[in-house]
Amino acid sequence: MESLAQLLEKSDNSKLFSDQVxxxxxxxxxxxxxxxxxxxxQEIFSQLKNLNKKSTPYELPAKIIPRGAYPGIPIQxxxxxxxxxxxxxxxxxxxxxxxxxxxxxxxxxxxxxxxIYELATIDQAQLDQEQIHNLKQTxxxxxxxxxKPEQKSKAD
Amino acid sequence: xxxxxxxxxxxxxxxxxxAGKSKANNCATTDVIVTYxxxxxxxxxxxxxxxxxxxxxxxxxxxxxx
Numbered sequence: 001m002e003s004l005a006q007l008l009e010k011s012d013n014s015k016l017f018s019d020q021v022x023x024x025x026x027x028x029x030x031x032x033x034x035x036x037x038x039x040x041x042q043e044i045f046s047q048l049k050n051l052n053k054k055s056t057p058y059e060l061p062a063k064i065i066p067r068g069a070y071p072g073i074p075i076q077x078x079x080x081x082x083x084x085x086x087x088x089x090x091x092x093x094x095x096x097x098x099x100x101x102x103x104x105x106x107x108x109x110x111x112x113x114x115x116i117y118e119l120a121t122i123d124q125a126q127l128d129q130e131q132i133h134n135l136k137q138t139x140x141x142x143x144x145x146x147x148k149p150e151q152k153s154k155a156d
Numbered sequence: 157x158x159x160x161x162x163x164x165x166x167x168x169x170x171x172x173x174x175a176g177k178s179k180a181n182n183c184a185t186t187d188v189i190v191t192y193x194x195x196x197x198x199x200x201x202x203x204x205x206x207x208x209x210x211x212x213x214x215x216x217x218x219x220x221x222x
Contacts, residue, residue, distance in 0.1 A: 004216075
């Protein structure tokens, strides 16, 4: 496993959003007793490391079911935006009444939500094709932290 | 995107400063992370509360014995 110093340096020299989020999450994982959400941050780290390793694009399950007691409205909204390639529309989550409970507050339900919202506010007009592809895959992987994985039928 | 932006890089030491919020301590925080060129195993990480208290001090220097 790469050290925090290596991950930070890689992020400095990378134009990929997945590398930036990996380094940021690694900083929080370095001090779990301060920032909490250790399991959630580990999941983000793992998902984005998998994104960097695999060339197969991640696809959302056909039916989006939020995990546990996570709020359904923002999760369904993010999923719809990603399915329809409307990444910048995700930023309108800010208009929802409960946004302040989910974003940068002690009651936030999962740090993946923070990263999804912040990445969605990036001006895509300034990005190249590789960055746009990486942005969407990073968002999909982050969203996968908030939903139940697709159930395989017994026939599979 | 990254909240830990580079504030200074000189003589091989790079200092990154970030802002956060500690759920456990219910306070705003400042993170200072120092890395050293040529020693990728080493970093120092200090977290300071908005009241000026050091909440975390992690000095990770596996290659230094003194």
